[in-house]
Amino acid sequence: MAHAQALPAFNDPDRRPGTLTIPEEDETRARLSSSWDEGSGLWAWLTSTNHKSIAKRYIVTAIIFFILGGLEAGMMRAQLSRPENRFIGPDLYNQIFTMHGSTMMFLFAVPVMEAIGLYLVPIMIGTRNVAFPRLNALGYWMYLFGGVLLYVAFFYNTGPDAGWFAYVPLSGPQYSPGKRMDVWAQMITFTEIAALIGAVEIVTTIFKQRAPGMSLNRMPLFVWAQLITAFMIIFALPSIVVSSTMLAMDRLVDTHFFNPAEGGDALLWQHLFWFFGHPEVYIIFIPALGMLSSIIEAFTRRPIFGYPAMVLSLITTAFLGFGLWVHHMFATPLPLLGQSFFTAASTAIALPSGVQIFCWIATIWSGRPRYTTSFLFAIGFFFLFIIGGLTGVMVASIPFDLQAHDTYFVVSHFHYVLIGGAVFPLFGAIYLWFPKVTGRLLSERLGKWNFWLFFIGMNVTFFPMHILGLMGMPRRVYTYLPEMGWGGLNLLVSMGAVIIVSSVAVFLANVWVSLRAGVPAGDNPWEAATLEWATTSPPPSYGHLFIPVVEGRDPLWDARNGELAVVTGLRTDRHEGLLTSIMDAEPEHRYEFKGPTILPLLLAIFGGGAIILAIFTPWGVTVGSIMSAIVLTCWFWPTISPDHDTPRHRRRERIA
Amino acid sequence: MRRRPIVDVAALPDHAFSHHAPIWWGNLLMIFIEGAAFALLAVSYFYIRRNFDTWPPPRTLLPDLGVSSINLLLLAVSVAPFWIAARLAHRHERPGVVGTWLMIGVLFGIAAMVLRGFEFRALHTRYDSNAYGSITWTILGVHLAHLLAGTIETLLIALVMFVGPVEKKHYTDATVMAVYWYFIVISWVALYGIVFVAPRFI
Amino acid sequence: MIAGGLRRSAARGGGILLAGLFIACSGFQSALDPKGTKAATISQLTLFLVITAAVVYVVVIAGLLFAMRRASTRPLAFAHDDIEEPDRERTRIRWVASAAAASALILLLFMFVDVSAARSLSQVGGLRPLRIDVVGHQWWWEVKYPDLGNPHNTVETANEIHVPVGRPVFIKMTSDDVIHSFWAPNLDGKKDLIPGHETRTWFRADTAGVYRGQCAEFCGHQHAKMAFFIVAEPRAKFESWLTSQQSPASTPTDSLAQAGERVFLSASCAMCHSISGTGAGSKYGPDLTHLASRRTIASGTLPNNVGNLAGWILDPQSIKPGAKMPPNQLDPAALQALLAYLGTLK
Ligand code: HEA
Ligand code: HEA
Ligand code: CUA
Ligand SMILES: [Cu+2]
Numbered sequence A: 001m002a003h004a005q006a007l008p009a010f011n012d013p014d015r016r017p018g019t020l021t022i023p024e025e026d027e028t029r030a031r032l033s034s035s036w037d038e039g040s041g042l043w044a045w046l047t048s049t050n051h052k053s054i055a056k057r058y059i060v061t062a063i064i065f066f067i068l069g070g071l072e073a074g075m076m077r078a079q080l081s082r083p084e085n086r087f088i089g090p091d092l093y094n095q096i097f098t099m100h101g102s103t104m105m106f107l108f109a110v111p112v113m114e115a116i117g118l119y120l121v122p123i124m125i126g127t128r129n130v131a132f133p134r135l136n137a138l139g140y141w142m143y144l145f146g147g148v149l150l151y152v153a154f155f156y157n158t159g160p161d162a163g164w165f166a167y168v169p170l171s172g173p174q175y176s177p178g179k180r181m182d183v184w185a186q187m188i189t190f191t192e193i194a195a196l197i198g199a200v201e202i203v204t205t206i207f208k209q210r211a212p213g214m215s216l217n218r219m220p221l222f223v224w225a226q227l228i229t230a231f232m233i234i235f236a237l238p239s240i241v242v243s244s245t246m247l248a249m250d251r252l253v254d255t256h257f258f259n260p261a262e263g264g265d266a267l268l269w270q271h272l273f274w275f276f277g278h279p280e281v282y283i284i285f286i287p288a289l290g291m292l293s294s295i296i297e298a299f300t301r302r303p304i305f306g307y308p309a310m311v312l313s314l315i316t317t318a319f320l321g322f323g324l325w326v327h328h329m330f331a332t333p334l335p336l337l338g339q340s341f342f343t344a345a346s347t348a349i350a351l352p353s354g355v356q357i358f359c360w361i362a363t364i365w366s367g368r369p370r371y372t373t374s375f376l377f378a379i380g381f382f383f384l385f386i387i388g389g390l391t392g393v394m395v396a397s398i399p400f401d402l403q404a405h406d407t408y409f410v411v412s413h414f415h416y417v418l419i420g421g422a423v424f425p426l427f428g429a430i431y432l433w434f435p436k437v438t439g440r441l442l443s444e445r446l447g448k449w450n451f452w453l454f455f456i457g458m459n460v461t462f463f464p465m466h467i468l469g470l471m472g473m474p475r476r477v478y479t480y481l482p483e484m485g486w487g488g489l490n491l492l493v494s495m496g497a498v499i500i501v502s503s504v505a506v507f508l509a510n511v512w513v514s515l516r517a518g519v520p521a522g523d524n525p526w527e528a529a530t531l532e533w534a535t536t537s538p539p540p541s542y543g544h545l546f547i548p549v550v551e552g553r554d555p556l557w558d559a560r561n562g563e564l565a566v567v568t569g570l571r572t573d574r575h576e577g578l579l580t581s582i583m584d585a586e587p588e589h590r591y592e593f594k595g596p597t598i599l600p601l602l603l604a605i606f607g608g609g610a611i612i613l614a615i616f617t618p619w620g621v622t623v624g625s626i627m628s629a630i631v632l633t634c635w636f637w638p639t640i641s642p643d644h645d646t647p648r649h650r651r652r653e654r655i656a
Numbered sequence B: 001m002r003r004r005p006i007v008d009v010a011a012l013p014d015h016a017f018s019h020h021a022p023i024w025w026g027n028l029l030m031i032f033i034e035g036a037a038f039a040l041l042a043v044s045y046f047y048i049r050r051n052f053d054t055w056p057p058p059r060t061l062l063p064d065l066g067v068s069s070i071n072l073l074l075l076a077v078s079v080a081p082f083w084i085a086a087r088l089a090h091r092h093e094r095p096g097v098v099g100t101w102l103m104i105g106v107l108f109g110i111a112a113m114v115l116r117g118f119e120f121r122a123l124h125t126r127y128d129s130n131a132y133g134s135i136t137w138t139i140l141g142v143h144l145a146h147l148l149a150g151t152i153e154t155l156l157i158a159l160v161m162f163v164g165p166v167e168k169k170h171y172t173d174a175t176v177m178a179v180y181w182y183f184i185v186i187s188w189v190a191l192y193g194i195v196f197v198a199p200r201f202i
Numbered sequence C: 001m002i003a004g005g006l007r008r009s010a011a012r013g014g015g016i017l018l019a020g021l022f023i024a025c026s027g028f029q030s031a032l033d034p035k036g037t038k039a040a041t042i043s044q045l046t047l048f049l050v051i052t053a054a055v056v057y058v059v060v061i062a063g064l065l066f067a068m069r070r071a072s073t074r075p076l077a078f079a080h081d082d083i084e085e086p087d088r089e090r091t092r093i094r095w096v097a098s099a100a101a102a103s104a105l106i107l108l109l110f111m112f113v114d115v116s117a118a119r120s121l122s123q124v125g126g127l128r129p130l131r132i133d134v135v136g137h138q139w140w141w142e143v144k145y146p147d148l149g150n151p152h153n154t155v156e157t158a159n160e161i162h163v164p165v166g167r168p169v170f171i172k173m174t175s176d177d178v179i180h181s182f183w184a185p186n187l188d189g190k191k192d193l194i195p196g197h198e199t200r201t202w203f204r205a206d207t208a209g210v211y212r213g214q215c216a217e218f219c220g221h222q223h224a225k226m227a228f229f230i231v232a233e234p235r236a237k238f239e240s241w242l243t244s245q246q247s248p249a250s251t252p253t254d255s256l257a258q259a260g261e262r263v264f265l266s267a268s269c270a271m272c273h274s275i276s277g278t279g280a281g282s283k284y285g286p287d288l289t290h291l292a293s294r295r296t297i298a299s300g301t302l303p304n305n306v307g308n309l310a311g312w313i314l315d316p317q318s319i320k321p322g323a324k325m326p327p328n329q330l331d332p333a334a335l336q337a338l339l340a341y342l343g344t345l346k
Helices: A002-006 A025-036 A042-047 A051-080 A090-124 A133-155 A180-208 A221-253 A266-300 A307-321 A336-348 A350-365 A373-395 A398-404 A408-438 A444-470 A487-517 A599-613 A619-636 A650-655 B022-049 B066-090 B095-122 B131-163 B168-200 C002-024 C037-071 C079-084 C086-122 C235-246 C255-266 C306-314 C332-343
Strands: A563-568 A576-580 A587-592 B002-008 C130-137 C140-145 C155-158 C160-164 C169-175 C180-182 C191-193 C199-203 C209-214 C227-233
Touching (some): A051 A090, A090 A133, A090 A180, A221 B022, A266 A373, A266 A408, A307 A350, A336 C086, A350 C037, A350 C086, A373 A408, A398 C037, A398 C086, A408 A444, A444 A487, B022 B131, B066 B095, B131 B168, C037 C086, C037 C199, C191 C199
Parallel strands (some): C130 C169
Antiparallel strands (some): A576 A587, C140 C155
């Protein structure tokens, strides 16, 4: 702390009156641009380490995967629209539903939530880049390669076909010969690396780079949600790292983790998978809750009611989320007492969700809402998510779940929570932040169509599935017999899916049109309170011209007299940022961010090549590791920056 | 929006140690991730145990304590050079000195890896014999990967110290490297207990 | 206006919910048409859960709509300014806290009801249970009625389980390959069949009838067509069925069927299937000793009649693509004979 004493506490009132003068803005702007702008062109694109450009591609890539996953859903619905349909056979159907589930979970939902965090968190907390910019770029490339691997394999009829949770022994060497499941396991490897990188970035950035004055209890709820999610990723993903590695080894080098004949255990996979898989759904859901807080705060024009309760609820949800995994395994032979514990935990987790919902309702009650498309999506969340949450509490009951498990009732539950609880907030967030990212507003007229079609289509598609499930329709069936009596409802469901697809089409059209001819947004079109609205739209490469100083939870509303407190003295001739203390965000020291480089891409190519080669020969790992080690050496090797400051060494000092 | 400057940070230092430094956090989070993975491997070990009547499985000898205990001791001692290197780095000692201690750490790492080779033999099973062999080999192997990565990283930092140009942040790297090495050693104490000692009691 | 639209759709949702439950209340593979003790208990629990959840939903949504309505009467200014009024904010705190408390109580009630229902279902009730062993295969069900006193009397069959009405049935299950799940919703919830594990469950049919069940855990290509039937019949009828199943297959008497038996034994059939009393003893496919007494073939996929059987034998892959049974090239005469023989396997 020695250096902190060197200068008076930053919010010391004595320092405020005009002792500091602000540097010439235009000049600062020019200098920052010349050191931060990465230029255009292919090379600049490949070497970028700016969190904004990386997060933008991340988001766009994730949405492309959402569309691919949605098209797969469309094919499934076409096949299931009538009994004994011959549109798609079992071999292809099984690939398609596995692709749909894996795409939506691993390539769309988790990455899109993290990517939005990687875009917004640094701007919202007032810093210029994420803590480790090159690592961040590596994360994106890994994610991209994982997704491309999966789809290339799929188009060569090597798509995985054992479901998104790939139960062994079905996914093991004996019952899934060929490369299909190897592709799946390696796609998992790619995406888990990417997700873990994102989590490390987000935690470190939030802990160390908040604007002066943004103590933990002044952080926007969106940032809290991202922080908590990142911690969940850090503790949940190792479980899929371990299990997918075991699966890959069973398949490739004849280990016996899951082979009952040699003392392995099929249930071990289920425990390991769901110890990751359950937190995974909250990893999708919690950032969405953060988005909702931003939306509701912006459009009711009041701070979210019950901030401490909101934060505590998020933390409680995250903790409880690690104690629920067995509720996916109620039909397996486990002692009743143990299972009952998981019923209790699964029921208990409804309480923090409920508290947040009540707080938002109280916010709306005392606000003055504007029914923009973004806010409509937030309202839609309440109508849909609560249905899914309540069916979640129902399936937490062991006896009821034994009927509902692995039927369309569960399919309905998780689409209500995933679409209602995550995709709706995501759309709301896109309508909220699109103007910030692109500088143009999305069309409200198309937006209303987007919303209503989605809302209606969603219910037409997924509500009847509850009934189908109770009528005995199992999930993951490529067809069913006419005498089962499920034909009518399935046709209805498929028609609903058409409505959803048209809604997403309207959305894409809206993006297309608005990018070209949308109304220019200005800095803060919604008069919202958080720091991302203090900079221009789209934000410059360096984020904020001057790092803001935060004096309350709603900096821009607090600053309505028109003055934003800022920091001066950061160097503009290099990528310099300010580091602050973890709890109170007191300025501690200055920090240089790494600039653009091709190394992340190279590392992704060699490391990724190793992962892909490993599908074919274990030696792939060896070769790839050596190549990666070389790249890593360059990565860590010091670059001679013109003004690098060599430390003064004690010994020399003494001599002098 | 008008801007009101209230803090000038030009005088702040441009680097810091321990939890003031982002890299320290990045490293700690890595340790959480890998620690969680080790913990899950340990849980899997005990889970698989339940499928066998005897442990180790019939016709498998108990793992030898000889070479594994030597390696444990060796790793325990290896903490010393890293600790010293970190202290010196913290005091901004001359790079050559820090680098030398790091190189001693590297030698320990190499020795531990060589012994690890014998430890695999001391298991008296193979990864493809049965689930017992699979999990024990995997635990040793994953830890070996950490040793390898840790040793290479240490070597790199030591080389930077010798060759330069050395910046202040490389001192932070050296201290962070030491933290990572402590993690490697501490996790091995637990894993050694599970793989080599526990079969005698469970 | 928008609030109104949302309110209308909420009402619509409620209507659909009730209508939906009504539709789901019938059907021969339905959880809401219970014909056994356990399914009956579960369906009562379901009703309780649905009604409570619906009430919670209506109340919370009503609260939301109320809040939207209240809010819309405010002047269009920064609401930010008047949240400083501590009185109003305190009222809101009280409301939120009571809503949370009420939720906690309802959740505790859920926990209590869930756990006590689960406990009561785990107790086998009534008479000495009948024991049946079930083994899952890709994609059919092997069923055994072990006779511990006299192993020769152990009955082996497939895809059709006969049980006496009113007597509990105790099932021991495992799988020969991948994970499957045994589920006959009219009688009970599901239970997984896991290789390397033995799972147990029990149920009791209270009404005579034929109940369809289906594999519920994804198990590969033909997971969709891995069904079975449970035939619940009065005790006497069940006993006579069991006795008839205990006898080996009767030797065919007419010449066509005799020829058919030779076809069976010489073509590839005998490599996978067994018929007790003949040389065919392979356990790879379903036991066919009493094939003709079963209602369906191909795991509940087709009614058991000559036409379907012929189609299945010649080309199983077009009916269940991926099934483990290969197509068979048989000339018409051989097929006729084979069908005649299979028809005698009552
Ligand atoms: C965003 C993702 C998400 C979310 C938020 C949830 C939330 C919940 N889920 Fe869900 N779930 C999934 C995604 C999600 N789930 C997925 C993907 C699967 C299937 C995976 C697969 O098999 O492929 C699944 C499956 C699943 C199962 C296994 C079913 C089975 O396979 O048989 C269970 C069982 O307990 C369950 C329970 C719950 C519970 C109790 C909640 C709770 O968190 C819900 C809490 C919320 C509320 C209850 C509503 C708001 C609260 C109030 C308004 C307060 C008042 C309420 C009361 C008094 C009740 N979920
Ligand atoms: C976030 C996750 C998510 C999302 C958004 C969805 C969205 C949808 N899902 Fe998905 N679903 C899962 C996650 C998700 N699903 C998971 C995890 C499973 C389990 C898988 C498993 O069992 O392993 C599953 C399983 C699943 C099943 C069960 C399959 C089975 O068990 O056999 C079904 C069946 O109807 C289904 C349907 C749909 C539909 C109709 C949508 C719709 O909402 C889709 C919306 C449509 C689009 C997004 C398409 C938009 C496209 C266009 C507009 C075209 C534009 C054209 C050009 C650009 C040229 N899903
Ligand atoms: Cu057997 Cu699904
Ligand atoms: Cu879950």
